[in-house]
Amino acid sequence: QVQLQESGPGLVKPSETLSLTCIVSGYSISSGYYWGWIRQPPGKGLEWIGSIHHSGSTYYNPSLKSRVTISVDTSKNQFSLKLSSVTAADTAVYYCAREQQLGENYYYYMDVWGRGTTVTVSS
Amino acid sequence: EIVLTQSPGTLSLSPGERATLSCRASQSISNYLAWYQQKPGQAPRLLIYDASNRATGIPARFSGSGSGTDFTLTISSLEPEDFAVYYCQQRSTWPSITFGQGTRLEIK
Numbered sequence: 001q002v003q004l005q006e007s008g009p010g011l012v013k014p015s016e017t018l019s020l021t022c023i024v025s026g027y028s029i030s031s032g033y034y035w036g037w038i039r040q041p042p043g044k045g046l047e048w049i050g051s052i053h054h055s056g057s058t059y060y061n062p063s064l065k066s067r068v069t070i071s072v073d074t075s076k077n078q079f080s081l082k083l084s085s086v087t088a089a090d091t092a093v094y095y096c097a098r099e100q101q102l103g104e105n106y107y108y109y110m111d112v113w114g115r116g117t118t119v120t121v122s123s
Numbered sequence: 124e125i126v127l128t129q130s131p132g133t134l135s136l137s138p139g140e141r142a143t144l145s146c147r148a149s150q151s152i153s154n155y156l157a158w159y160q161q162k163p164g165q166a167p168r169l170l171i172y173d174a175s176n177r178a179t180g181i182p183a184r185f186s187g188s189g190s191g192t193d194f195t196l197t198i199s200s201l202e203p204e205d206f207a208v209y210y211c212q213q214r215s216t217w218p219s220i221t222f223g224q225g226t227r228l229e230i231k
Contacts, residue, residue, distance in 0.1 A: 046159075046210055059218035102172045102178075103172055105173060107172070109157050109172045110167075111169050111179075
């Protein structure tokens with residue numbers, strides 16, 4: 001059974017860098033698929049942050065691209081998110097998810113999610 | 124950027140009733156659409172992919188339809204555990220992913 005678990009500081013100061021890790025169990029990242037980060041501000045909807053392929057190729061939300069770095073460590077079976085120059089607007093629950101190819105068109109969908117971790121930006 | 128607009132914002136129904144949720148795309152996305160269910164304090168759960176295919180373990184009362192710009196999620200007979208927030212999501216313009224703003228399904 002594939003499981004994802006987010007970890008990282010729950011409190012980050014404004015202007016600093018938010019760093020989170022998603023540990024994957026039950027599946028080897030190096031075997032394939034994309035791995036993504038999604039966030040949800042309090043009381044609001046979902047926002048895609050970016051995704052990384054097991055090979056290391058990355059794709060970012062254009063609205064966050066200048067501040068986001070996603071990396072993968074296949075030896076530890078985990079991938080990470082860094083978001084720089086954070087403000088209060090970055091306060092959210094951050095989720096990691098697996099993006100698997102499903103259906104006859106082999107489109108990618110987020111089929112397994114972590115439970116999420118709350119990050120608050122405050123001094 | 125493709126914008127997904129969900130309606131209604133809130134839907135109030137009783138258990139046993141039929142629920143119909145709508146998602147409209149600002150331009151054609153073929154059938155590259157998913158539906159997710161999110162309960163309070165939980166991560167989203169994939170319900171439907173490719174607009175009409177149920178994900179593994181999803182009950183048959185959930186069904187999806189549509190293509191192009193107009194999509195529908197139908198719950199044929201509401202169970203108490205179905206009251207939640209539902210999001211649609213597209214990735215037609217690879218690699219960007221966008222979500223709708225959500226529809227809250229509440230008990231009447």
